[in-house]
Amino acid sequence: MKIASSSASFDRRLQAGELTQLEWLDICAREFALDGVVFDLRHFPRTDDDYLAQLKKLCVDLGMTIAAVCAGNIAAARGGVGIAVRLGAPLLLSRAPQKSDEASAWNRLADAARTLAAAGKEANVTIAVRNLPGTLCEGAADLKRLAKDTDSAWLRYALDAAKLPANEAPENVLARTVIACHDVGALRTGSERDEVIGLAAHLREFRGFLVVDRVTEDATPADLESAIRTLRACVAEAALEEAARDADRTGRLRAG
Numbered sequence: 001m002k003i004a005s006s007s008a009s010f011d012r013r014l015q016a017g018e019l020t021q022l023e024w025l026d027i028c029a030r031e032f033a034l035d036g037v038v039f040d041l042r043h044f045p046r047t048d049d050d051y052l053a054q055l056k057k058l059c060v061d062l063g064m065t066i067a068a069v070c071a072g073n074i075a076a077a078r079g080g081v082g083i084a085v086r087l088g089a090p091l092l093l094s095r096a097p098q099k100s101d102e103a104s105a106w107n108r109l110a111d112a113a114r115t116l117a118a119a120g121k122e123a124n125v126t127i128a129v130r131n132l133p134g135t136l137c138e139g140a141a142d143l144k145r146l147a148k149d150t151d152s153a154w155l156r157y158a159l160d161a162a163k164l165p166a167n168e169a170p171e172n173v174l175a176r177t178v179i180a181c182h183d184v185g186a187l188r189t190g191s192e193r194d195e196v197i198g199l200a201a202h203l204r205e206f207r208g209f210l211v212v213d214r215v216t217e218d219a220t221p222a223d224l225e226s227a228i229r230t231l232r233a234c235v236a237e238a239a240l241e242e243a244a245r246d247a248d249r250t251g252r253l254r255a256g
Helices: 007-015 021-031 049-062 079-087 105-123 140-150 190-202 221-255
Strands: 002-006 036-040 065-073 091-095 126-130 155-159 177-182 209-212
Touching (some): 002 007, 002 065, 002 221, 007 036, 021 049, 021 221, 036 209, 049 065, 049 079, 065 079, 065 209, 079 091, 079 105, 091 105, 091 177, 105 126, 105 155, 126 177, 140 155, 190 221
Parallel strands (some): 002 036, 002 209, 065 091, 091 126, 126 155, 177 209
């Protein structure tokens, strides 16, 4: 599993002009030693070819993969496909609209998802839909329903296992998960650490990116560095626990 950062982690500072995208990339590479990044469409000061080429080249020079572009609501995400292509991003992250009591709300979502998936297929960019509380895709069942209604191999999942309803298992949707997301918080409490250790255990066979989505609205480099360091420790701890269980099972089999 590889770790990436979303520019959403620095949303306020980027939108206020206190930090540029180029400076953010440098922080991700030199201070955090991350494997990749996710560009949020909200944070581009311009999207001309020269500027996008500069971002792409800097990521190459820094040794980081552009894991995805995040485009927000499915209904308004189509413009992100072209930017993903020009950046060389294989994935476009999107989300369902907020929950609605309207009978036609799901049908509108399915129509928008089919349109977006078709655009993604044409451009060779896979659409990854997030599960988020309060939206029409809160859990695994919603993601699977949307995938069935869209009926396209170009629509997959951006799974935040920690946000699934308590009765749903991440394993039920991992086969179609192409990127994982997690709002790590500050990772200062034991319960937050336990949550991440559990997340790492669920994703132990996942080979894609785990995206650090957000720390706080006013995240500083120090906040994110602390969170990533703790996240790595949790992932390593989960791996050690799994290795110990495997060794114990192997020992019992040999003894038997």
